[in-house]
Amino acid sequence: MTLETSPEVESRVVDKQLALVSVEDVTKHFPIGAGLLGGGSAVRAVDGVSFEVRAGETLGLVGESGCGKSTLGRVIAQLHPATSGKVIFQGQDLVPMRGEKLRRMRQELQMIFQDPYASLNPRMTVGEIIGEPLKNFGLARGKERSNRVHEVMRTCGLNPNFLNRYPHEFSGGQRQRIGIARALVLNPTFIVADEPISALDVSIQAQIVNLMEDLQNRFKLTYLFIAHDLSVVRHLSDRVAVMYLGKIMEIADSHSIYENPLHPYTKALLSSIPIPDPDLEAKRQPILLQGEIPSPVNPPSGCRFHTRCPIAQFPICSEQVPPLESKVDGHLAACHFAGQL
């Protein structure tokens, strides 16, 4: 029996209206400078985020460096405990789970990491790396385990003859395939991909994107795809969420976010993508944002974007936090003046 025809995959639902993962008001604060007498402050990496990932879709999560998107991915994958909030997966809240119960849950919930050099143990062979998840859950032994590893390697475009090689003997693209194979071998439902292609050469990026799309179709996977670049996400995502300074600014299906961005931040990000047509590119007028991204230790009051927003009006933008609400059928934006830029 191959992975593809396993009952788990057969019974997996692809329904892009149905929430597979619900993130409810999640925060993640990293305390800093907390001394013996207390009184330390905190980096508010993720500060009250709610959204859902629907069964079988790819949700793209984009934002600048330091906006908290990788932290959010790790909180959802339960690699960092959330400070507060809920992450509901298959009807269960993952946040309070600990120990063996959480470990069991990880079978369904896998992660692909950004750096294919740092995320593979240099002391283990490729076969050991890909076989380890099976070992952890006692899923297959001996010959059966090596057959599964062979199958997954082939599925991910790796030559099974290289089973006994060490990670440093492979190129970046190959290593990322090893990372993908390791995530896939447990036959998970949901994969958090934390910038899986941003450490790779441009020529290799497309191969990894195609591989991930192909795997999604074959195994009915659901992805949360984190990236700092809207143009990469456009190709892959059913829906896109834009994050700024620990909060979601806009969520919509990818067509409407690219064709009709409502939030000025999204608009600014989109206007910075070069157009591969010299005539159009010459006419492109990027919206240049003023200043630096503020510190997440002490974020701006009201709308977090108001310090850099070209259409901010005072005092409303610096006093009232705009709720993330539906503006046009299912297109959510957190802006008092959505669509006015």
Place this chain on the structure above:
Amino acid sequence: MATAPSDYVFQDEFTADSTYEVGEAVSLWKDAWRRLTSNYFALFGLAVIVLLLLVAIVSQFWTPYPTWKQGIGPTYGGPSAAHPFGLDQVGRDILSRLMGGAAIALAVGLGTALLSSVIGIALGLLAGFYRGWVDTMISLLINVWYGIPDLLVVMLFVVIINSRELKWIIVAISITAWLNMARLVRGQTLALREREFVEAARSIGTRDVGLLTRHILPNALGPIIVQATYLIPAAILFEAFLSFLGLGAPPPEPSWGAMCAEGYKSLQLAAHVTLVPAFALAITLIALNAFGDGLRDALDPRMRR
């Protein structure tokens, strides 16, 4: 959306390169061995260690003269054909005693390195991995232990146990020698536990025991081995020091340290009594360091070609 081929062909840059040969898969240890044997300094160290081991084993069955027998020849007799390294202050054959001393040195060195490494690695891993109050307690123990002179600990231990048998000497030195190993392993563990591959291992459901034994310990092995090879000569010297104070292996055990101590009073008269065991100690120390350094380089997977 991409079409779903039934099987991926190996299509990226890795296999597109036709000059890449599959070759046989070499295991890490085989490869490390190959690199070790191409390092002449390390090979010299290994050769000396092997020689010492052979001598130590042979000495248990045969020495030219009994190691304890006095008056075999003239007191302070110089090197001769019958006694290549001469005779000591009571006319014992120094070559025979040197051979017996090799066995004591290796037993103390290896035994201490093994026992204190086990203690140090276990406590270092626990402190670095679990942090929090576990780390606080273990670090406190280490810092307090550092403040107590090693000699005092060993003397108290020997008095309490009321035995100077070699195995108790080894235990006594070990309970003072694990501190540096524990600190080293704790530091390595603190750094390694934050590495992405450890996080990745957690995400695939690896239990704490697996994280420690498969991911953290193997990646700290290089520095641990180097530290352990430093423990061996340090333990040999410490045992010599104890013998000098009359706390080591009791006479007439041919400990190199005791031999040096016995000979230093007559250094001007018969330097060979001190110099021969001192030279043996020095060579052993250099050999162990050379081998340790070679091993460190050989075990580093980034050195693989």
